[in-house]
Amino acid sequence: MAIKVEHEVHGRRKNRNYGVLMLLIGFVGIVFGLTVVKVLQLGDARQFETFDHVARPQIVPEEGTE
Amino acid sequence: MSDISAQDSNYEANMGDYFALLKPRVMSLVVFTALVGLLVAPLPVHPFIGFVSILCIAVGAGASGALNMWWDADIDQLMKRTATRPIPSGRVEPGEALGIGLALSGFAVILLALATNFLAAFLLAFTIFFYAVVYSMFLKRATPQNIVIGGAAGAFPPMIGWAVATGGISIESILMFALIFMWTPPHFWALALFVKSDYGNAGVPMLTETHGRDATRRHVLIYTILLVPVALGLGITSIGGPIYMAVAVVMNAWFLKGAFDIYRRDDAACEADKHKVEIGVFKVSLYYLFAHFCALLLEAALRQYGLGGW
Numbered sequence: 350m351a352i353k354v355e356h357e358v359h360g361r362r363k364n365r366n367y368g369v370l371m372l373l374i375g376f377v378g379i380v381f382g383l384t385v386v387k388v389l390q391l392g393d394a395r396q397f398e399t400f401d402h403v404a405r406p407q408i409v410p411e412e413g414t415e
Numbered sequence: 416m417s418d419i420s421a422q423d424s425n426y427e428a429n430m431g432d433y434f435a436l437l438k439p440r441v442m443s444l445v446v447f448t449a450l451v452g453l454l455v456a457p458l459p460v461h462p463f464i465g466f467v468s469i470l471c472i473a474v475g476a477g478a479s480g481a482l483n484m485w486w487d488a489d490i491d492q493l494m495k496r497t498a499t500r501p502i503p504s505g506r507v508e509p510g511e512a513l514g515i516g517l518a519l520s521g522f523a524v525i526l527l528a529l530a531t532n533f534l535a536a537f538l539l540a541f542t543i544f545f546y547a548v549v550y551s552m553f554l555k556r557a558t559p560q561n562i563v564i565g566g567a568a569g570a571f572p573p574m575i576g577w578a579v580a581t582g583g584i585s586i587e588s589i590l591m592f593a594l595i596f597m598w599t600p601p602h603f604w605a606l607a608l609f610v611k612s613d614y615g616n617a618g619v620p621m622l623t624e625t626h627g628r629d630a631t632r633r634h635v636l637i638y639t640i641l642l643v644p645v646a647l648g649l650g651i652t653s654i655g656g657p658i659y660m661a662v663a664v665v666m667n668a669w670f671l672k673g674a675f676d677i678y679r680r681d682d683a684a685c686e687a688d689k690h691k692v693e694i695g696v697f698k699v700s701l702y703y704l705f706a707h708f709c710a711l712l713l714e715a716a717l718r719q720y721g722l723g724g725w
Contacts, residue, residue: 379467381605383530383605386463 434505436484437477437517445476445572451708452576455654455715460580467530468579472572475523475539480570481516482547485509487555490617516547517545527549527579535578540573558623563638565590566599590649594707597642600675601635602700608632608677609690609697628685632678634697639674643667650681654711656724662710666703673699 449472453465484491484502490504518545522545528536547709570592577588582611607623608631614621622631644668650660673696680692717723 358427364429365427368433379470379526383467386461388473390461 420661423531426506428501428507428511432501433515435501436481436507436512437519437578438480438483439477441480441569442473442477444569446473447705448591448708449473449572449576449597451712451725452573452588453580453649454576455587455711456597457653458580464530465579468527468535468576469707471523471527471530472539472575474519475527475543476546476572477661478516478519478523481512481519482543483551485516486547486551488512489558490619492615493617504678509567524570532580532582534584535575536583538578542568542575553661556619559620559625560601562622562680563600566596566603569599570595571642575643576677580611587649587652587654592644593641593645594649595704597638597645598700600638601670602697602704604631604635605673605677605697605700606635608685609693615628623676629680632680636674636678639671641672649707651709651725653724656714656717658717658723659707659710659714662706666699666706670696670699670703 446469450469453460453468484500487497487507488502491497491500497503502512504508520540524540524543527539546565546568550561550568553717554561554565558595566707574584574588575592578584578592581588604622607621608628612621612623615624646663647660649655650663673692676692677696687695714723
C-alpha cells in the first residue's frame with residue numbers, strides 16, 4: 350500500500366509551512382552571503398586559510414623567503 | 416485556543432497574522448530612518464552588509480512590537496483601534512507572540528553583532544528593551560508623559576544605522592536621535608487632539624484626558640519650540656549643508672506656525688471646523704520628519720560629487 354499523508358491539518362498549515370520554508374531559505378542565504386562578503390573583505394588570500402583560528406605553521410612564511 | 420476566543424477553534428494562524436505582530440507600518444519608518452543614518456555616515460558600508468543590517472534593525476523593531484502586543488493584549492481588546500490585532504482577535508496565542516518576539520530579538524541582535532559591530536548590536540538590544548520593557552511595561556500605563564520618554568525607542572534607528580557604518584556614536588547621530596525624540600510628542604499630541612480615543616476605557620493615561628485639551632495644546636507648542644534648535648543644529652554638523660538648512664528653516668517655520676495655530680484655539684473652534692487645523696498640523700509633522708531625513712540623504716548623495724555639505 351502506498352504511503353499517503355492526507356490529513357486536513359496539512360492543508361490548513363500549508364501557508365505557514367511554506368512561510369517557514371521561505372524564512373529558512375532566506376536565513377541560509379543571508380549567512381552564506383555574509384560569509385562570502387566577510388571572507389572577500391580580508392583581502393590577502395593567505396588570511397583565508399588562517400581564518401580557522403588554528404595555528405598552521407606550514408603557511409607561515411619562513412624568514413628570508415619574502 | 417480558549418473558548419472565549421472570537422475565532423473558531425479550527426483557525427490556524429497564517430504568516431500574515433504573524434507578520435502583523437511585527438507592526439509593519441512602524442517598521443517602515445524604522446527602515447527609512449535607519450537607512451538614512453547608515454547612508455549619511457562618512458564611512459562606506461558594503462551593500463550586502465548594509466542590507467543585512469537594515470533587515471536586523473527592522474526585525475528587531477518588529478520583535479519589540481510583538482513583545483508589546485503580548486504585554487498589552489489585555490488593554491488592546493478594550494480599544495477599537497487595537498481590538499483587531501492578532502492576539503485580541505484570537506488569531507494568535509499570546510504565548511506565540513512572546514516566543515516570536517524573544518526569538519526574533521535574539522536573532523536580530525546576534526546577527527547584527529556578527530555582521531557589523533557590538534555597539535550597533537547593543538544599541539538595537541537596548542532599543543528593544545526600552546520599547547518592550549521601559550515603555551510598554553512601565554511608562555505606558557503610569558504617566559501621561561509616556562509618549563515623551565517612550566519616543567526614544569523610535570528615535571534610536573538612525574543612531575544604530577550610523578553605528579553600523581562608523582562603529583561609534585557622534586554628535587551627528589545624537590542629533591538625529593534628538594530630532595525624532597523631540598518630534599514625537601508634538602506629532603502624537605496633534606493626533607490625540609483630533610482622534611476620538613478610548614484610552615480612558617483601557618486605563619492608559621493620555622495627556623488629553625489627564626490634563627485636558629488646553630494643556631495638550633500648550634505642550635504641542637512648547638515641544639515644537641524645543642524641536643527647532645535640534646533640527647537647525649543638525650544642519651551645522653558634518654552631515655548638514657545648505658540644502659538641509661533651507662529645508663529645515665522652511666519646515667520648522669511651517670510646523671511652528673501650525674503649533675501656534677493649535678495653541679490659540681479652543682474646543683469650540685475645533686468642533687466648528689472639525690479639527691481642520693489639528694489634522695493639518697499632524698500632516699505637516701509627517702512631511703517635517705520625511706523632509707529632514709530626505710535632505711540629509713540628498714546632502715550625502717551630493718557629497719560624492721564634491722557638492723553638498725558646508
